[in-house]
Amino acid sequence: MTDDITRLEARLQHLEDLAEITRLLASYGPLVDSGDADAVAALWTEDGTYDVEGWHMGDRSEIHAMVNSKAHQRFIASGSLHFMGPPAVRIDGDTAVAVCESLMVLHQDGAFTVARGGAQRIRLVRTADGWRTKDRYARTLDGSAEARAVLGSISSRP
Amino acid sequence: MTDDITRLEARLQHLEDLAEITRLLASYGPLVDSGDADAVAALWTEDGTYDVEGWHMGDRSEIHAMVNSKAHQRFIASGSLHFMGPPAVRIDGDTAVAVCESLMVLHQDGAFTVARGGAQRIRLVRTADGWRTKDRYARTLDGSAEARAVLGSISSRP
Amino acid sequence: MTDDITRLEARLQHLEDLAEITRLLASYGPLVDSGDADAVAALWTEDGTYDVEGWHMGDRSEIHAMVNSKAHQRFIASGSLHFMGPPAVRIDGDTAVAVCESLMVLHQDGAFTVARGGAQRIRLVRTADGWRTKDRYARTLDGSAEARAVLGSISSRP
Numbered sequence: 001m002t003d004d005i006t007r008l009e010a011r012l013q014h015l016e017d018l019a020e021i022t023r024l025l026a027s028y029g030p031l032v033d034s035g036d037a038d039a040v041a042a043l044w045t046e047d048g049t050y051d052v053e054g055w056h057m058g059d060r061s062e063i064h065a066m067v068n069s070k071a072h073q074r075f076i077a078s079g080s081l082h083f084m085g086p087p088a089v090r091i092d093g094d095t096a097v098a099v100c101e102s103l104m105v106l107h108q109d110g111a112f113t114v115a116r117g118g119a120q121r122i123r124l125v126r127t128a129d130g131w132r133t134k135d136r137y138a139r140t141l142d143g144s145a146e147a148r149a150v151l152g153s154i155s156s157r158p
Numbered sequence: 159m160t161d162d163i164t165r166l167e168a169r170l171q172h173l174e175d176l177a178e179i180t181r182l183l184a185s186y187g188p189l190v191d192s193g194d195a196d197a198v199a200a201l202w203t204e205d206g207t208y209d210v211e212g213w214h215m216g217d218r219s220e221i222h223a224m225v226n227s228k229a230h231q232r233f234i235a236s237g238s239l240h241f242m243g244p245p246a247v248r249i250d251g252d253t254a255v256a257v258c259e260s261l262m263v264l265h266q267d268g269a270f271t272v273a274r275g276g277a278q279r280i281r282l283v284r285t286a287d288g289w290r291t292k293d294r295y296a297r298t299l300d301g302s303a304e305a306r307a308v309l310g311s312i313s314s315r316p
Numbered sequence: 317m318t319d320d321i322t323r324l325e326a327r328l329q330h331l332e333d334l335a336e337i338t339r340l341l342a343s344y345g346p347l348v349d350s351g352d353a354d355a356v357a358a359l360w361t362e363d364g365t366y367d368v369e370g371w372h373m374g375d376r377s378e379i380h381a382m383v384n385s386k387a388h389q390r391f392i393a394s395g396s397l398h399f400m401g402p403p404a405v406r407i408d409g410d411t412a413v414a415v416c417e418s419l420m421v422l423h424q425d426g427a428f429t430v431a432r433g434g435a436q437r438i439r440l441v442r443t444a445d446g447w448r449t450k451d452r453y454a455r456t457l458d459g460s461a462e463a464r465a466v467l468g469s470i471s472s473r474p
Contacts, residue, residue, distance in 0.1 A: 004321045005162045011328050012169050015356050018335055019176055026246040027312055030257050030277070033299065034309035077302040081259045081275040083243050088342040099346050101397045103421065103428075105261065105275050112261075112272040114428040117397040117421050119346070134277050141349065142423050143395040151350035152345055163320045170327050177334055184404040185470055188415050188435070191457065192467035237459040239417045239433040241401050263419065263433050265458050270419075270430040 010108050016093050020131050023122055025089075025098055029082040029093035037067035046134045052075060052118075053136040079107030084120070094126040094132075099154035102138070117141045175249050178242050178289050179282055183247075183256055187240040195225035203283060203290045209295040210276075237265030242278070252284040253292075257312035260296070275299045277308035333407050337440055337447050339416055341405075345398040353383035361441060361448045368434075368454040395423030400436070404470050410442040411450075415470035418454070433457045435466035 024043055031039045041064040044050070048059040050066070057063045064073060087100040104116040118138050125134045137146035182201055189197045199222040202208070208215040208224070215221045224230060243260040262274040276296050283292045297305035340359055347355045355454060357380040360366070366373040366382070373379045403416040420432040434454050441450045455463035 008166055008321070008324055008328065008329075011332065012166065014172075015173055015328075015331050015335060016169065019173060022244070023246050026244040026258065029243060029259050030246060030309040030312045033259065033277075034306045034312075036310055036313065039313055076300050076306065079275065079299040079305070081243075081261070081299055083259055083261065083275075085345060085397075086244050086338070086342040087404055088339050088346060090339075090440070100342065101345050101349065101399055103261075103397070103399065105272055107275060109297075111273050112422055114272060114430060116424060116429050117395065117399075119349075125182070130340065140423075141395045141397055143393050148350045148392065151346040152352055154346045154350075155355055163324070166324055170324065170331075173331050174327065177331060180402070184402040184416065187401060187417050188404060188467040188470045191417065191435075192464045192470075194468055194471065197471055234464065235459050237433065237457040237463070239401075239419070239457055241417055241433075243421065244402055261419075263430055265433060265456075270433050272430060288441050 014091060017096070017126070017131065018089060021089055021091070021096055021098065022087065024124070024131055024133070025084060025087050025100070025122065029084050032067060032072075032082050033076055033080050035067060035073070035076045037064045040064070040067050043133050044136075045127060045134055048133050049135040050133075050138075051136070053140060075106060079112075081105040087120075087122070095129070096124040097153070098122045098124065099151060101141070102149070119147045121150045121153050172249060175254070175284070175289065178243065178245060178306070179247055179249070179254055179256065182289055182291070183242060183245050183258070187242050190225060190230075190240050191234055191238050193225060193231070193234045195222045198222070198225050201291050202294075203285060203292055204305050207293040208291075208296075211298060212277070220315070227307065233264060237270075239263040245278075245280070254282040255311070256280045256282065257309060259299070259309070277305045279308045279311050330407060333412070333442070333447065334405060337405055337407070337412055338403065340440070340447055340449070341403050341416070341438065342420065345400050348383060348388075348398050349392055349396050351383060351389070351392045352382045356383050358378070359449050360452075361450055363442060364449050365451040366449075366454075367452070369456060372406060391422060395428075397421040403436075403438070412440040413445070413469070414438045414440065415467060417457070417467070435463045437466045437469050 041060045083103040085101040087098040089098045102118040106115045120135045120138050123134045143148045199218045241261040243259040245256040247256045260276040264273045278296050280294045281292045299305045359377045362438040399419040401417040403414040405414045422431045438452045440449045455462045
């Protein structure tokens with residue numbers, strides 16, 4: 001009977017991990033478009049990285065600085081959506097990988113336009129404070145082999 | 159052992175609540191774009207509210223009327239998508255709050271355009287018939303502080 | 317006590333089914349836009365079908381051929397996103413139905429445009445290898461009654 005309980009707990013834990021990761025991923029867009037630099041940075045580990053189109057952020061403080069950057073502040077002052085698609089998530093113990101597509105939609109001159117379509121690969125780790133992003137890698141889906149390889153990483157293990 | 163079972167059941171219940179809320183949120187777009195006024199209205203409580211850009215609907219019957227309104231019927235007669243992003247959901251007992259971004263995409267003159275990008279905050283309650291929307295608040299992401307505050311409510315408790 | 321365990325296991329199984337189906341649905345976009353014909357085809361059963369705007373694919377090999385077709389290869393060589401919205405999923409034993417909206421976003425001449433907004437109904441079955449798509453039916457949301465009926469199928473049982 002104790003074995004049964006232990007087995008059920010492990011299955012529950014897996015689903016709870018998935019729910020927590022799903023929530024973390026769904027939080028990025030709203031937080032970054034609201035301009036909450038602290039909350040965005042807290043989605044990553046202290047040494048977490050974010051590489052988007054050659055803009056490489058090497059730790060939490062650099063992600064914090066990105067949200068407060070002139071470029072990003074211009075986006076949100078005019079209206080922006082960092083719109084993520086539903087992620088495909090794979091968990092392997094204390095690490096996980098998620099892959100999804102994304103749209104950056106900007107409000108400019110009274111109209112909304114799709115400024116970019118992207119491929120996202122997010123590697124996560126379980127920490128004492130819960131799941132956090134360890135590294136995130138994004139490329140524009142402009143036909144490059146590299147962006148397609150990001151999407152293809154959905155098939156590999158974390 | 160009975161304690162173990164009770165604890166497992168509580169964890170399961172939380173995940174089931176999350177699944178039900180996720181499904182309810184994912185149903186809005188398809189239902190409203192199919193024009194099913196009854197089914198859309200049934201996503202809310204009897205006294206549920208929906209405030210979108212100053213159009214305040216104060217109960218289920220007003221939400222029903224919105225779906226059947228000339229404005230909405232024109233959208234769906236030409237083709238529309240009320241496209242929701244993955245929601246970040248927080249449950250606290252019998253209440254919950256979800257935050258997400260949304261796109262309204264319209265088909266007009268043979269082309270699709272992003273007519274609006276929005277911020278959504280949806281408060282839900284557990285009823286005898288399951289989870290329902292208690293109030294929903296949507297603002298266009300046009301750079302206004304108010305729309306950004308809607309996104310920021312992701313950080314607060316339900 | 318054994319009854320309790322059995323009941324908990326059934327509830328867990330339902331949530332695990334939902335998680336697996338959600339992952340399968342979230343994988344389609346990344347896989348098809350990366351051009352991985354094998355992985356896309358493997359989302360379907362051997363005899364699984366895919367009907368999109370009158371292009372009827374009658375089994376796995378025809379879905380494989382679609383990914384490798386000149387039309388699709390042109391899309392991904394230039395950059396494309398088959399962007400799915402969060403699905404509303406209903407499971408009934410060994411079958412399930414999911415409904416969602418979708419956007420096809422294309423990168424052409426240096427800009428991204430929403431080339432199509434769609435209604436998706438995906439019927440799934442449990443196989444020895446896990447959940448697979450049995451038939452998928454997609455229609456452009458251009459105001460047609462048929463496309464709206466696809467969205468409306470969210471209300472029916474699988």
